[in-house]
Amino acid sequence: MNAEEFAQQAYDQKGLFKQVFWVACGGSVIDLYPACCFLNATSPSIESSIYTAAEFCTLPPARLGKDTLVITCSHSGGTAETIAATQLAQDRGAAIVTMTNNAGSEIDSKGWPCWVYEWEDETPQAERPAGFSLKLSAELMRMQDGYDKGDILRQGLTDLDGIIAGATPQVIEDLGTQFVDQCRNHDFFYILGSGPTFCQTYGMAICSMMEMQWQNCSYINSAEYFHGPFECTEDGVFYFLQKSAGATRPIDERAERFLKTHTDNLLALDSAAYGMGQIDETIRTYLDPIFFYDMNVVLRGIRGKAFDHDPDIRRYMGVVKY
Amino acid sequence: MNAEEFAQQAYDQKGLFKQVFWVACGGSVIDLYPACCFLNATSPSIESSIYTAAEFCTLPPARLGKDTLVITCSHSGGTAETIAATQLAQDRGAAIVTMTNNAGSEIDSKGWPCWVYEWEDETPQAERPAGFSLKLSAELMRMQDGYDKGDILRQGLTDLDGIIAGATPQVIEDLGTQFVDQCRNHDFFYILGSGPTFCQTYGMAICSMMEMQWQNCSYINSAEYFHGPFECTEDGVFYFLQKSAGATRPIDERAERFLKTHTDNLLALDSAAYGMGQIDETIRTYLDPIFFYDMNVVLRGIRGKAFDHDPDIRRYMGVVKY
Numbered sequence: 001m002n003a004e005e006f007a008q009q010a011y012d013q014k015g016l017f018k019q020v021f022w023v024a025c026g027g028s029v030i031d032l033y034p035a036c037c038f039l040n041a042t043s044p045s046i047e048s049s050i051y052t053a054a055e056f057c058t059l060p061p062a063r064l065g066k067d068t069l070v071i072t073c074s075h076s077g078g079t080a081e082t083i084a085a086t087q088l089a090q091d092r093g094a095a096i097v098t099m100t101n102n103a104g105s106e107i108d109s110k111g112w113p114c115w116v117y118e119w120e121d122e123t124p125q126a127e128r129p130a131g132f133s134l135k136l137s138a139e140l141m142r143m144q145d146g147y148d149k150g151d152i153l154r155q156g157l158t159d160l161d162g163i164i165a166g167a168t169p170q171v172i173e174d175l176g177t178q179f180v181d182q183c184r185n186h187d188f189f190y191i192l193g194s195g196p197t198f199c200q201t202y203g204m205a206i207c208s209m210m211e212m213q214w215q216n217c218s219y220i221n222s223a224e225y226f227h228g229p230f231e232c233t234e235d236g237v238f239y240f241l242q243k244s245a246g247a248t249r250p251i252d253e254r255a256e257r258f259l260k261t262h263t264d265n266l267l268a269l270d271s272a273a274y275g276m277g278q279i280d281e282t283i284r285t286y287l288d289p290i291f292f293y294d295m296n297v298v299l300r301g302i303r304g305k306a307f308d309h310d311p312d313i314r315r316y317m318g319v320v321k322y
Numbered sequence: 323m324n325a326e327e328f329a330q331q332a333y334d335q336k337g338l339f340k341q342v343f344w345v346a347c348g349g350s351v352i353d354l355y356p357a358c359c360f361l362n363a364t365s366p367s368i369e370s371s372i373y374t375a376a377e378f379c380t381l382p383p384a385r386l387g388k389d390t391l392v393i394t395c396s397h398s399g400g401t402a403e404t405i406a407a408t409q410l411a412q413d414r415g416a417a418i419v420t421m422t423n424n425a426g427s428e429i430d431s432k433g434w435p436c437w438v439y440e441w442e443d444e445t446p447q448a449e450r451p452a453g454f455s456l457k458l459s460a461e462l463m464r465m466q467d468g469y470d471k472g473d474i475l476r477q478g479l480t481d482l483d484g485i486i487a488g489a490t491p492q493v494i495e496d497l498g499t500q501f502v503d504q505c506r507n508h509d510f511f512y513i514l515g516s517g518p519t520f521c522q523t524y525g526m527a528i529c530s531m532m533e534m535q536w537q538n539c540s541y542i543n544s545a546e547y548f549h550g551p552f553e554c555t556e557d558g559v560f561y562f563l564q565k566s567a568g569a570t571r572p573i574d575e576r577a578e579r580f581l582k583t584h585t586d587n588l589l590a591l592d593s594a595a596y597g598m599g600q601i602d603e604t605i606r607t608y609l610d611p612i613f614f615y616d617m618n619v620v621l622r623g624i625r626g627k628a629f630d631h632d633p634d635i636r637r638y639m640g641v642v643k644y
Contacts, residue, residue, distance in 0.1 A: 019369070026549025040371075041381040047341070047369040049362075054545035055517060058569050059363040059607070081545070188510040188538055195377060205540070211550035216510055216559070218527070218540035223376035223403075227348025228533035230638055237538070247380050258644050285381070316552055322580050 003135035006113060010069050010095040011143050017095070018067040020140070022050040023085045027207045028073040028129065029053075030293075033199035035071075035133030038286045043141050053081035057088055068094040071136070073129050075119070077105020086112065097136065099129050125164070126157040130290050134283075149282055156279045156287050164294045167274035171295055172302060178267055179299055180306040182238045186265070187216055189238035190229070192255055193292070194222035195248030196285055200292035204242070208300040212311035215303070222255040223248070230258060238265040242292050245276035246285030269295055325457035328435060332391050332417040333465050339417070340389040342462070344372040345407045349529045350395040350451065351375075352615075355521035357393075357455030360608040365463050375403035379410055390416040393458070395451050397441070399427020408434065419458065421451050447486070448479040452612050456605075471604055478601045478609050486616045489596035493617055494624060500589055501621055502628040504560045508587070509538055511560035512551070514577055515614070516544035517570030518607055522614035526564070530622040534633040537625070544577040545570070552580060560587040564614050567598035568607030591617055 001009070010017075020039055022032040029052055039048035049061070053072070064070070070089035074082040077100040086098055086107065096112040103116045117127060125131045134153060141147030182189065191209075193201030198221050205219040220229045222241075233239070239259050243252045249272070259266045271291045279287055304311045316322065323331070332339075342361055344354040351374055361370035371383070375394070386392070392411035396404040399422040408420055408429065418434040425438045439449060447453045456475060463469030504511065513531075515523030520543050527541040542551045544563075555561070561581050565574045571594070581588045593613045601609055626633045638644065 026546060029546075037381065040383050042384050044384045047371075047385070049369075049371055052543060052545045052549075054573050055543075055570065058573065059359065059517060061362050062364050062366045063369070079549075190538075195381060206542075206546065206550035211553045214554050214556075216512075216540070216554055218538070220528075221374060221377075223374045224348060224351075224528065226639075226644055227374075227401075228528035228639075230644070231533045231636060232536050232538055233638075234536075248377065251376050251380065254644075262638075314553060316555075316580075316584075317548075317550075322548055322552070322576075 001115070003132045004139040006097050006115060007136045007139035007143065009113060010097060011140070014066065014069070014095045016067070016144055017046055017069045017140065019047040019061070019063055020069045020071060021056070021061060021064065022048070022071050022133070023053050023056045024073040024082050025053050025079055027203060028075050028079070028082070030199045030203040030207070031129040032071065032073060032133050034130055034196045034286045034289045035137045037196040038134055039137045039141070042147065043145055045144055046140065053079070053085040056085045057081065060088060064089065064092045064094060066093040069140070070094045070096050071133065072096070072098045073100070074098070074107045075101045077102030077107045079107070083107050086110070099132065124158070125160045125290055126154065130293070131157045134286055152280045153283050156283045159279060160287055160290055163275040163278070164291060167291070167295065168298055170274060171269065171298055175267060175269060175299070176302045180303055182265060182267060183215060183303050183307070186238040189217050189240060191217055191219045191240045191242070192222045192225060192252070193242035193244065194251045195244055195246055197242055197244045197246065197248070197289045197292050200289045200296060201242055203293060204296045208296040211317065212300050213303055213307070213309055222252045225255045226258070233259065233262045235264045237263055239263055241266065241268040243268050243270040243272070244285070244288045245272035246288045248285070323437070325454045326461040328419050328437060329458045329461035329465070331435060332419060333462070336388065336391070336417045338389070338466055339368055339391045339462065341369040341383070341385055342391045342393060343378070343383060343386065343411070344370070344393050344455070345375050345378045346395040346404050347375050347401055349525060350397050350401070350404070352521045352525040352529070353451040354393065354395060354455050356452055356518045356608045356611045357459045359518040360456055361459045361463070364469065365467055367466055368462065375401070375407040378407045379403065382410060386411065386414045386416060388415040391462070392416045392418050393455065394418070394420045395422070396420070396429045397423045399424030399429045401429070405429050408432070421454065446480070447482045447612055448476065452615070453479045456608055474602045475605050478605045481601060482609055482612055485597040485600070486613060489613070489617065490620055492596060493591065493620055497589060497591060497621070498624045502625055504587060504589060505537060505625050505629070508560040511539050511562060513539055513541045513562045513564070514544045514547060514574070515564035515566065516573045517566055517568055519564055519566045519568065519570070519611045519614050522611045522618060523564055525615060526618045530618040533636070533639065534622050535625055535629070535631055544574045547577045555581065555584045557586045559585055561585055563588065563590040565590050565592040565594070566607070566610045567594035568610045570607070
């Protein structure tokens with residue numbers, strides 16, 4: 001089944017939804033964030049909010065029930081907190097759509113609707129969790145709110161494949177050496193971004209750098225930068241800015257203006273410089289994080305080669321008990 | 323007017339609310355987070371979500387309108403993004419409650435309901451923004467959902483004053499020297515916490531450390547720790563854990579068990595060890611962040627003295643143009 005069919009199935013089962021709760025952990029919850037933002041800013045009828053699974057299980061929204069669609073994702077298929085959250089949702093009478101990369105895994109064996117996705121280099125963006133979630137949201141809104149821009153979204157997701165393919169060698173050429181040098185010179189750095197892209201600001205920090213490169217770093221929402229964090233800015237402190245092509249671009253630009261004059265260690269990755277400006281502006285804001293995810297992969301790959309630290313290496317995850 | 327009267331006024335003006343949106347920046351948005359969590363986990367009828375003001379203005383929820391109560395806070399009274407967000411809410415027909423420490427400031431001069439609070443050492447917790455927001459939420463739920471534990475909340479807020487007064491010298495004695503030593507030995511460290519307390523994990527990072535001490539650090543939700551960030555943990559990396567006495571305590575304890583055996587630089591501040599366990603468990607989870615805020619103040623004060631860095635010093639905020 002495709003995203004539209006999963007949405008239709010949930011709708012046929014329950015009728016109108018009042019809430020969509022997106023629930024997962026780590027990289028998977030990051031992938032759901034653009035769709036959560038899209039639904040929140042676009043649907044006049046559906047509450048949309050997102051949770052890390054252990055918090056969802058501990059303090060579930062009081063409205064969780066038969067008017068709710070809960071969308072979860074466990075890439076491995078065995079994430080205990082996400083399975084527990086999905087079970088809780090089912091016990092409360094919510095409709096469920098879950099997703100995993102692992103056919104036959106625990107989350108794919110519970111009888112609830114589960115979409116199994118591929119996760120290969122050549123897998124189109126439309127067929128990965130972030131793209132699937134956006135399409136599912138558009139279909140929910142089509143049925144419930146008369147949303148009519150699903151075709152624009154699907155076209156944007158297709159265009160994204162070409163934009164990312166073109167940007168990859170160019171970003172390596174433009175930023176690769178500088179990024180590696182900055183990592184060599186700094187045990188720690190700050191990553192900034194805003195809007196839906198903030199999930200990939202967080203993702204660059206906790207997944208690409210902390211998890212896959214054992215690189216200490218912190219993540220700051222550009223919209224919060226002037227409300228505290230900027231007092232740390234000075235020459236010698238490294239900042240990596242994800243400059244969005246979407247609606248929150250002016251927020252990133254404001255941070256960039258300050259950073260340019262208050263640290264001598266700034267690298268900015270501007271998605272507009274690599275083709276994201278071509279995407280229709282009604283959905284560009286929500287596709288930008290997907291672009292930045294792929295650039296996170298590029299940057300950790302370059303860093304990994306330079307530091308002889310394969311991004312697939314783990315010392316704890318799946319290795320020790322915790 | 324008190325919190326209950328502000329709630330009553332909003333209710334009289336608009337009737338039932340479908341949404342409460344909490345909007346502010348930096349330290350002020352942090353103060354609203356416990357009430358957002360309280361309402362979300364308790365009210366069967368009210369959506370509750372929180373935004374940094376610039377993002378709220380750029381991508382407002384599509385449901386913002388006459389069924390919405392928007393609660394904002396600008397400590398200084400002049401935060402441009404927060405004033406713009408409050409104006410947007412008014413333009414969309416939402417009910418408004420705002421708050422400021424600065425009587426007669428811009429946000430207090432717009433004709434919308436504004437609560438002016440004191441912010442002195444002796445100001446009771448019940449009369450500060452976090453306590454006020456919780457009382458306002460309880461009153462909304464009383465009117466709308468029949469919530470009947472407002473007295474327990476008010477008693478808990480009163481008890482909190484005594485608990486914090488008692489904890490302050492004890493935390494200085496127990497953790498002060500170690501915390502200063504860790505800051506001397508580390509240019510950067512990680513702060514962990516979860517649940518409603520996570521706002522003060524973020525607050526310790528962006529306000530108490532980055533803004534007021536120019537101390538580089540990062541903030542991690544304990545519930546996300548095992549989904550990436552823990553790969554950075556090793557001897558020599560300093561972690562500060564805010565161990566909650568509330569509902570998410572098992573999440574913090576799980577992180578603590580791993581940290582104890584995987585770094586030789588762990589400091590844990592356990593609110594249960596300083597009396598938070600005495601607070602009624604139906605509201606303890608939401609009062610814990612207030613305890614941690616005050617301990618953040620204590621710790622930055624100790625660090626400030628040791629480093630000869632007054633927490634009131636700023637090099638940019640209110641000093642240069644940005």
